Amino acid sequence: MNKNIHRVRKNVVVVGAGPAGCAASIACSRNGQHTVLIEKNSILGGMSTAGLVKPFMTSYVKDKKVIAGIFSEIVDRLRFYNGALGPLKCPYTENFNKRDVVIRSKDQTDTHGTGGYITLFDPEVLKYVLIEEIQRAGIELVLHSFLSDVTVENNRIKEIVTNTKSGTYIYEPDLVIDATGDGDVAALAGCRYVLGREEDRYCQPVSVMYTLGGIDADRVREYILQNRDQFEWLTFPEVKENIPPTFESKPFAGSGFFDIIAQAKKEEGLVFGRNQVTFFTDLRKGELTINATRVSGIDGTKVEDLTKAEIETRKQVFSLTGALRRSVPGFENCFILASSSTIGVRESRKIVGEYILTKEDVLNSKQFFDSICQGAFPVDIHDPVGEKGTWIELNDSYSIPYRCLITPEIDNLIIAGRCISTTHDAQASTRVMPTCIAIGQAAGTAAAIIRQQITKNVHNIEIKELQNRLQNQGAII
Ligand SMILES: Cc1cc2nc3c(=O)[nH]c(=O)nc-3n(C[C@H](O)[C@H](O)[C@H](O)COP(=O)(O)OP(=O)(O)OC[C@H]3O[C@@H](n4cnc5c(N)ncnc54)[C@H](O)[C@@H]3O)c2cc1C
Known part of the structure; x- marks a missing residue:
């Protein structure tokens, strides 16, 4: 039995240092809160580095830029080190041999496979850029730490438990951001979730890139x-x-x-x-x-x-x-x-939040009163059971509401990245990296605002304040 138990009190703990978790911790720390970023891997970036997932899919709809903020800053730093090119416009001039189900209205151009713009990048440079950005923001980084348990008291996460070489760490945070991709924190805290498709729990297939x-x-x-x-x-x-x-x-x-x-x-x-x-x-x-x-x-x-x-x-x-x-x-x-040094999981748990984003919201370019960012990527479903897929073009960008990031069950938990509250079809759009970074920026900014409140309750945020902060800090909501 491991007797090395370390107990620490923290303001904000972010679990998972993928695109969403890195953005969340940078935003939270920049907005004045001491932030701990916990990651099981030895490197930052999640799928973008360990998963060798590249390029960044679109941050534009048609020719309108809809994702900026920390995503653009990361691309700028990558470019500074000759580690990125783009966003590059992707013209499609021919009709090819369509075998997937491709759905688009007459005025929509073909953006199959990219969403219209891509940013090429070098994951080795990204590994370094993320370290640089995390350190610049003054974040307390803890690598090689696997989140294994959570305790809950009075609708709040009381403890976050990680296992490491040097024993068990128990964090007592005021606020937690779950950026594990799989919603590990939320699931351990007893939040409701849907795995894969609503009808049969089948998830999109996994891949090694x-x-x-x-x-x-x-x-x-x-x-x-x-x-x-x-x-x-x-x-x-x-x-x-x-x-x-x-x-x-x-x-x-x-x-x-x-x-x-x-x-x-x-x-x-x-x-x-x-x-x-x-x-x-x-x-x-x-x-x-x-x-x-x-x-x-x-x-x-x-x-x-x-x-x-x-x-x-x-x-x-x-x-x-x-x-x-x-x-x-x-x-x-x-x-x-x-x-890739780890299998790429496109879809697993989607945490059921205060609002569930649907395919209709995505395809109708719905704009919500509590929008925290825009989604730009078409609905791209790799068939969970067959060899084909479905690609549905967007007319315009859609907004992601803050309510998709919080759960009815827990008052001090914010979700970020691919496990936010959506249906299977909507997640096929929200899951790409630029969108996850934008969601992460919003989650981290929200956590910083909430930490300053007396109740420290994610349900009590002043949405206008969050939106103003995000816009003032370069995000597009
Ligand atoms: C095969 C594949 C191809 C894709 N292609 C593209 C593409 O071309 N372009 C694009 O933009 N997007 C693409 N995507 C989507 C995109 O890569 C992911 O959806 C996105 O990275 C999700 O970001 P995230 O931060 O939510 O999760 P992740 O990138 O999965 O990061 C989660 C982080 O949390 C850590 N973590 C998980 N559990 C724990 C735990 N219990 N304790 C501690 N740490 C934990 C992980 O190690 C990881 O670092 C692809 C995805 C896959 C799988």
Whole structure:
């Protein structure tokens, strides 16, 4: 039995240092509250670094910028270190071989796979930039700490328990932000949640993201241009600025290689959970992000399922790379440069908050009185049971209400990131990284305001004050 128990009182504790948790802790600390950021990994960034998820999806709707604030600041710092390019506009000029269900009205342009703008970035630079920003904001960072328990008294989280090499830490916080992606804090505190689809609890499939090196991008570009019917979507993001000679000057992205995948499955025993491969040229020449491996039927909150998914997807990475190397011009000398150090979970728990954001809210571009940020990304559902997906374009941005970040059960808890209160369909839009950063900024700013109140109750916030602060600090609400 571990006898090293450390007990500490804290103002605000943020659990999870992914895009949402980093933004939340930066915002909270900048707004005057001592903030502790707890993370189980050794690095900051969650899916954006450990998950090798790139690029940042859109922060625009059509040509209107709708996400700024801390997201733009992070991109600026990345650019300062030659670690990002964009946001880049992604033009789509052709109708391709649509195999997913794609829904859009007549006046909507195609933004399949990106949402219209992408920001390419280097996760190695992001690891450093996030450390820099966290330290600049004066945050108390505690890595290698797994949140394992929570105690609740009088509708408030009394204790946050973490397990570490040096024993058990018990934090007694005034306020808690759950930015674990899976809603671990809220679930342990007894908050209601929905796992996956409302009707059958199936979640979007999980994937290991990976990066190929040794790609001859010119030859791949030539191949895809000559074989457009083999792709569901293709885009050639516009680079209108001078870039370093090491950067890919003619980026492209798309999804397909239909016949090659079908043939490799039939003739070579390709181990692969999809009928197509989604790819993005990276910042640097010769590198390609592959977003393709897939295992369905996984509950991202179950250790047995996570282990199975890690094993299955690693097999897919090897098998798929071999097939691409053998069959696609420009891939002949490619190699696996890096793969994510953890499985990518698109969807798990969605905490049931004071309001549940719906697909209709998203598609009707609903603006709420208690808006804390805008969502820009289309509804992108990777089919939880099959190989295909659904892509529904947006007419305009929609707002995310503060009520999606708080629960009826707990008075000192704010949720941030992909586990906020939404339906399965709405989460397929809110889950992308720029949106999670915007939600995080709002959660952290709200926590700082509430900490100064006598009741310290998330249900008693003055919404106008939160909105004014967010706007004054560069966010778009
Ligand atoms: C395969 C895949 C591809 C994607 N593609 C894109 C894309 O191209 N562009 C895009 O913008 N978005 C993409 N997304 C979505 C996006 O990456 C995530 O939804 C987003 O990162 C969620 O941010 P978050 O901060 O809520 O959670 P996460 O990024 O998951 O961060 C949560 C953090 O909490 C930590 N944590 C979790 N549990 C605990 C615990 N119990 N104790 C301590 N720490 C804990 C984790 O280690 C992690 O650091 C993709 C997602 C996946 C899975």
